[in-house]
Amino acid sequence: MIMASSVKILVVDDEPDTVLLAKRLLEMEGFHVITAYDGEEALHQVYAEHPRIMLLDIKLPKKDGYEVCKEIKSKQSVKDTIIIMFTAKIFDTDREKGLEMGTDYYITKPFSGKDLISLINTILKK
Amino acid sequence: MSSPTIPEEILEAFQKQFGFALLIKGTAGTGKTTLALEILSRAKNPIYISTRVSPEFLYEQFPWVADFLNPSNIYDATQTYFPTITQTQTQRFKVFKYSDVPNFIEIIFEHFQGVEEPTIVIDSWNAVIGYRLPQDVQEEKFSNLITELVRKTNIKLVLVAENPEISFLDYLVDGVIITHDLRVENRRARVMELLKMRSIPIKQPYYTYTLDSGRFKLFPLYKFQFPSILLKPEPLPDPHKDFISTGILDLDTVFGGGLRKGSVYLFEVAHGVGDGYLNFIIPLFTNQLNSGRGVILILPEGYSAKSFNLVQENFVDREQFLKQFISFERLNESQKPEEKSYIQPLNNRIDITFQQIWEKAKNLKNNNFGPIVYFLGLDKLENTYEEMEIIRALSDHMAHIKGSEGDITVILAREGQNLIDKISHMADNHWKVRLLNKALVIYGVQPESEFWLVANDTSRGYVSLNLTPVV
Numbered sequence: 001m002i003m004a005s006s007v008k009i010l011v012v013d014d015e016p017d018t019v020l021l022a023k024r025l026l027e028m029e030g031f032h033v034i035t036a037y038d039g040e041e042a043l044h045q046v047y048a049e050h051p052r053i054m055l056l057d058i059k060l061p062k063k064d065g066y067e068v069c070k071e072i073k074s075k076q077s078v079k080d081t082i083i084i085m086f087t088a089k090i091f092d093t094d095r096e097k098g099l100e101m102g103t104d105y106y107i108t109k110p111f112s113g114k115d116l117i118s119l120i121n122t123i124l125k126k
Numbered sequence: 127m128s129s130p131t132i133p134e135e136i137l138e139a140f141q142k143q144f145g146f147a148l149l150i151k152g153t154a155g156t157g158k159t160t161l162a163l164e165i166l167s168r169a170k171n172p173i174y175i176s177t178r179v180s181p182e183f184l185y186e187q188f189p190w191v192a193d194f195l196n197p198s199n200i201y202d203a204t205q206t207y208f209p210t211i212t213q214t215q216t217q218r219f220k221v222f223k224y225s226d227v228p229n230f231i232e233i234i235f236e237h238f239q240g241v242e243e244p245t246i247v248i249d250s251w252n253a254v255i256g257y258r259l260p261q262d263v264q265e266e267k268f269s270n271l272i273t274e275l276v277r278k279t280n281i282k283l284v285l286v287a288e289n290p291e292i293s294f295l296d297y298l299v300d301g302v303i304i305t306h307d308l309r310v311e312n313r314r315a316r317v318m319e320l321l322k323m324r325s326i327p328i329k330q331p332y333y334t335y336t337l338d339s340g341r342f343k344l345f346p347l348y349k350f351q352f353p354s355i356l357l358k359p360e361p362l363p364d365p366h367k368d369f370i371s372t373g374i375l376d377l378d379t380v381f382g383g384g385l386r387k388g389s390v391y392l393f394e395v396a397h398g399v400g401d402g403y404l405n406f407i408i409p410l411f412t413n414q415l416n417s418g419r420g421v422i423l424i425l426p427e428g429y430s431a432k433s434f435n436l437v438q439e440n441f442v443d444r445e446q447f448l449k450q451f452i453s454f455e456r457l458n459e460s461q462k463p464e465e466k467s468y469i470q471p472l473n474n475r476i477d478i479t480f481q482q483i484w485e486k487a488k489n490l491k492n493n494n495f496g497p498i499v500y501f502l503g504l505d506k507l508e509n510t511y512e513e514m515e516i517i518r519a520l521s522d523h524m525a526h527i528k529g530s531e532g533d534i535t536v537i538l539a540r541e542g543q544n545l546i547d548k549i550s551h552m553a554d555n556h557w558k559v560r561l562l563n564k565a566l567v568i569y570g571v572q573p574e575s576e577f578w579l580v581a582n583d584t585s586r587g588y589v590s591l592n593l594t595p596v597v
Binding site: 015018020021022025086109110112113 | 352353354355356357436439440584585586587
């Protein structure tokens with residue numbers, strides 16, 4: 001059984017409301033949450049903090065979610081970060097592109113808080 | 127999502143590496159100084175040169191300015207004949223003395239050429255120009271000089287002018303904004319006009335804004351929006367025993383304590399609002415269900431109970447939904463077995479439909495799910511029944527709820543519908559939702575109210591709104 005408090009999750013989105021909501025929700029479940037609001041800050045957090053899971057929006061300033069994902073998956077030191085990409089886009093091409101870049105899971109906005117927690121718990125049990 | 131304080135176009139202009147001269151003009155009391163200060167609040171090195179009011183008055187009128195503007199960055203250029211009141215105050219602010227306009231420009235150049243990326247507000251430019259302009263020198267020449275200064279030194283300059291008329295300066299500066307205080311439908315409507323923004327595409331030439339709480343806050347294009355992450359809301363308690371909460375704190379306040387029990391509310395939606403009014407409806411029926419009370423609906427055209435799947439799956443308990451929610455609809459397709467418990471067919475006769483509605487309400491109340499809120503889409507009624515029959519049925523319904531110990535009816539109508547005038551006379555309250563320069567506003571027709579600007583509040587995980595008065 002994994003203790004939630006030992007799991008560090010990075011939430012990346014340029015919408016402050018989404019970041020704060022996700023942070024509040026995940027912290028209520030006991031996770032340790034760190035945040036970033038653009039692609040460059042996200043990469044900085046990944047290298048500095050080594051989160052286990054990353055919730056990553058596609059549309060981000062400075063570097064988009066695909067670029068961030070591609071870089072993480074190409075670096076030995078952080079490639080095991082589990083990436084859940086969340087996006088408002090629902091087109092298959094976005095999903096395919098994300099998978100090509102190494103995204104592990106997808107969730108489409110808006111999504112239920114319960115579904116997000118359930119997905120994270122399923123991932124952690126694997 | 128919180129509303130921006132200043133337009134995207136201005137932000138873009140002030141983020142550029144090159145100098146930019148912006149002229150803000152408008153009649154007295156339209157918020158020119160407030161807007162200039164909002165721009166300064168985002169600057170790396172903000173400098174305020176006051177030629178009209180004393181710096182002390184600035185801090186008193188805009189206390190929030192103290193967060194970003196040090197006394198050392200405020201220049202008192204009032205050129206008053208009277209000395210400053212106390213020695214302490216004179217020590218706080220730099221006094222900006224100049225002999226004439228050329229000297230004013232010279233001092234600006236000398237003072238700020240070493241400052242990194244300064245943003246300078248001169249409030250007001252009229253006061254400078256009007257002060258000792260040499261008789262042999264034309265105003266145009268000095269307007270030209272000051273804009274040249276901007277280009278040569280890459281400073282960001284904001285000139286506040288009291289005269290809204292077009293002048294020579296309009297052609298010289300890079301951006302021109304006019305602030306207006308208008309009357310629309312006999313209500314105050316503050317509108318900012320982006321007349322010119324050199325090299326910046328103007329996406330929206332007119333913005334509605336308010337000066338509520340002494341801040342400049344504008345409201346851009348309104349779009350109905352669900353939060354990215356959906357959470358179940360805690361029910362909002364009724365503000366008073368005679369009222370039911372609308373599910374939106376601000377709306378309860380605007381409505382004078384929520385929806386009065388035993389009342390009929392006409393909710394009129396103007397052209398162009400689209401789905402915008404759903405932000406009022408969803409919290410109301412969500413809060414009603416989460417408070418353990420019943421909801422009976424004849425939804426407007428284009429909507430069915432299925433349209434609210436996201437709402438029923440995320441904002442209410444499924445069990446509560448099945449017990450307390452009943453939607454009367456035209457049934458064109460076969461129903462799933464579970465839908466039969468909450469979707470009822472609209473009868474061909476309106477009197478029978480309403481008898482069935484009251485029967486369902488009685489059953490809900492017998493199960494302690496009262497008082498009931500009824501939502502009636504007037505367009506669906508008009509498209510299904512004869513007008514006179516609708517009026518008769520609604521009169522009967524209104525009489526029915528008056529004796530119902532607290533039920534509330536919300537009639538949803540679209541602007542231009544034939545029956546609006548008649549129903550407005552029958553209803554206790556008539557509220558209207560419309561767009562004002564793409565911003566969403568709500569206002570009372572009966573009782574009459576000023577405009578309230580509407581912004582989505584997506585920070586809570588459920589549908590909610592913030593309402594701000596246009597003041």
